[in-house]
Amino acid sequence: MGSMFRSEEVALVQLFLPTAAAYTCVSRLGELGLVEFRDLNASVSAFQRRFVVDVRRCEELEKTFTFLQEEVRRAGLVLPPPEGRLPAPPPRDLLRIQEETERLAQELRDVRGNQQALRVQLHQLQLHAAVLGQGHGPQLAAAHTYAASERTPLLQAPGGPHQDLRVKVSRPRG
Template sequence: MGSMFRSEEVSLVQLFLPTAAAYTCVSQLGERGLVEFRDLNASVSAFQRRFVGDVRRCEELEKTFTFLQEEVRRAGLALPPPEAGLPAPPPRDLLRVQEEAGRLAQELRDVRGNEQALRAQLHRLQLRAAVLGRGASLAATSSDGPSERTPLIQPPKGPHQDLRVKASLPPG
C-alpha cells in the first residue's frame, strides 16, 4: 500500500489476448481503473494497426454524440449528468447504439434543414404580405387619382382620332 510520499507498488506485465476476447478483457480492465496501457507497437503507423477501424468508428460515434449534445443544448434542454461506472457495451450493442445515434443525428439534420427552409419561406411571405398591404393602402388613399382602368397614356387628340383600320381576310 502506498503512502503520501510514495506511489503504490506497480508491476509491469504483458498480456497476450486472443482477438475474440480482447474487447471484453480490455474494457473490464479499463473499467476498474487499475491498469495503464503501454503501446508496444509505437513504430507501426496508425493506419497499419489492427483495430484502426474500431477506433475510427468510436471517433465517428463521439462526433455524433457531440452533435446530438449541441442540438439538445440549442433546444434549451439540459442533459442529466452521466451515470458513474457505466460498463462498456458489448460490440453488438455498440453497433446498435451507433446506428440509433446516426439515425437520430440524421433526423435532427433534416429537422434543422426543414426549419431553415420554413423560416426562409415565412420571411418571403411576410415580405409579400407587407408589399400587398402597402399597395392596398396606397390604392385606398389615392382613389381620386388614376385607377387601374385609367390608361397611363392618353389617346391622341386631333382630326384622325377616330380612324380605325379594319382587317379583313380576302374571300377564300
C-alpha cells in the same frame, strides 16, 4: 500501502489475449481503473494497426454524440449526469448504437433544415404581404400592417378578407 511521496507498488506485466476475448478483457480492465496500458507498437503508424476500423468507428460515434449533446444544449435541456460508471457496450451492440445515433442525428439535421426553410418562406410571405398591402390603398394597407410573428397562422380562417369574391363557372355546351 504507498506513502505521501511514493506510489503503491506496481508491476509491469504483458498480457497475451486471444482476439475474440481482447475487447471484453480490455474493457473490464479499463472499467476497474487500476491498469495503465502501454503501446508496444508505437513505431507502427495508425493506418497499419489491426483495429483501425474499430477506432475510426468510435471516433465517428464520438462526433455524433457531441453533435447530439450540442443540440440538446441548444434546445435548453440539461442532460442528467450518468449514475455511476457506465460499462463499455458489447461489440454486438456497438453497431446498433451507431445506427441509432446516426439516425437521430440525421433527423435533427433534417428538422433544422426544414425549420430554416420555413423561416425563409415566412419572411418572403411577410414581404409579399407588405407589398400587397401598400399596393391596394390605405384601407387594405392598414389591414396588413400588423407584424406577423412565427405564431401567426399562414392560412386564414374561412370567411376572411376575400369572402366576397365569387367565381362564375360556365359549362361548355356539348
